[in-house]
Amino acid sequence: MLTFVVRRLLLAVPVLLGVVFVVMLTVDLLPGDAVTLMLGEHATKDAVAKLRDHLGLDKPFAVRYLEYVGRVARGDLGRSIQQNRPVAAELADAWPATLQLTVAALLIATVAGIAAGVASAVWPNSFFDALARLGSLFGLSMPIFWTGLVLIVVFSLWLNWLPVGGAGSLAHLILPAFTLALPSVAMVSRMTRSAVLDVLREDYVRTARAKGLGELWVLGRHTLRNAFIPILTLLGLQSGQLMGGAVLTETVFAWPGLGRLMVKAIFARDYVLLQGAVLVFALAFVIVNLLVDLSYGLLDPRVGRQG
């Protein structure tokens, strides 16, 4: 098990190096002069030269890449251009809010999605099943920034139950978390429905029923446990959707997280900050999928024994 973990961690390193490479390359391909774009056309020659020197833009791409990787390895992500603060500090301020939002959304997606999916599979072609499937079709088709605005209109403007935006209390978290979770609820319930239906057709489920086990026991012990593996894979992939969705949700609800920081960085042409933010997102995505891979071993004893 330990060798498996270590090997997977080592495999993540080239992927992250590649992510940094791609981001730096896209910035490098930028038409026109990056520094003039960042500082505006009216910047003094002195300021341009200083920033150019600071960013090391006179050096070749490969050198800058290696230097950046070397600094990142030591925990130095550079200084943001707008605020002139260490990027690591800016990211440290923002990431807890994003973590809170995405974890809340993931919980909602898991609980609501699995519950709806199991109910759909246990009573296939029932009224509830039809409703849930229609709901998931709509859930997958609604742009989440729009869902967020509609929820604000209903729950903040008309009902006056929840705050319009900002962060600070549980009440502030409810609307953004549900907004972000909705497409994932739809995905998870679809996947759960088909996974549970597949397992319910297995011989061992018929055997379990034949020997007189209660339906709840058959569902919990024999069905869900086996249906959970594809669901778990999906949850890992959904975490990537949630991070991308967080960019939109945070913008809609003025939620002070990484996504909003990233959008601000793009508008301010603060590429140092942007690189750092993308790197954190990619790192988080890689870690989540590593955790998913590791948990297969816990669910299915056949996985991971060989190391």
Next chain:
Amino acid sequence: MDAWARFRRNRLALVGLTLVIVLGLSAVLAPWVAPYDPARQSLIEKRARPGGKFLLGADEFGRDILSRVIYGSRVALLVGLLSAAIAVLGGLVLGTVAGFAGGWLDAVMMRGLEILLAFPYLLLALAIVAALGPGALNTTIAVGIWGVPAVTRIVRGSVLALRETEYVGAARALGAPVPALLRRHILPNIVPGLIVYATLFMANAILLEAALSFLGLGVQPPVASWGLMVSTGRDVLLVAPHVATVPGLAIMVAVLAFNLVGDGLRDALDPRLRGST
């Protein structure tokens, strides 16, 4: 039973197809079906409620929302179609090269794809748009590139599987060049899958274009893009909710339509996958 007969029996897919046709017609016939010029401003009628002169109301500048929604279908469909073309063509080329070349080239290309797939959804497109700058063309390129890795995987997988079949092996042994192999043996096998993927990709591309435009990084004003309309309506959300919510409905209907058609096509073209997600 042939694919079209199976598709026709799927009521949801037919609803989707009808919606797609309506969208296509509204995009092509926009100048004739839109009641007003989408750019015509009328400040005394700004934020007019739906009904009366403006069926779906007017926005912050007194522009007719219905006309702008109709013109917006042009942007959504055009960005969707072109980016789907980029994704499919790019994936087809890369997937074929990786599948036939094998060895170190294949390994390098697959590691490269893994890196692109390590970007959480939306972030790769965001990074590309951040570098290229906003605009309709750059949005299309970003959305298209976002779709390339998945198509490459599909194509490479099929090439690898088909390469080992006896009839492709026989064709190769007879000295058929790779383009001929591709055209006569590989493509016919993967086209149904690619059509399904491209249709579902259209739904995602429309969503992604809308999201980028909503963030202010996609299509720029004064072009009528649905995502952009939601974004500008957001500023007056609390006084005139219809300005932001009505264009969002258009996005939802368009995405739903392509999702329904894509699901229907998948069930019709590959009955084995019926019922899976």
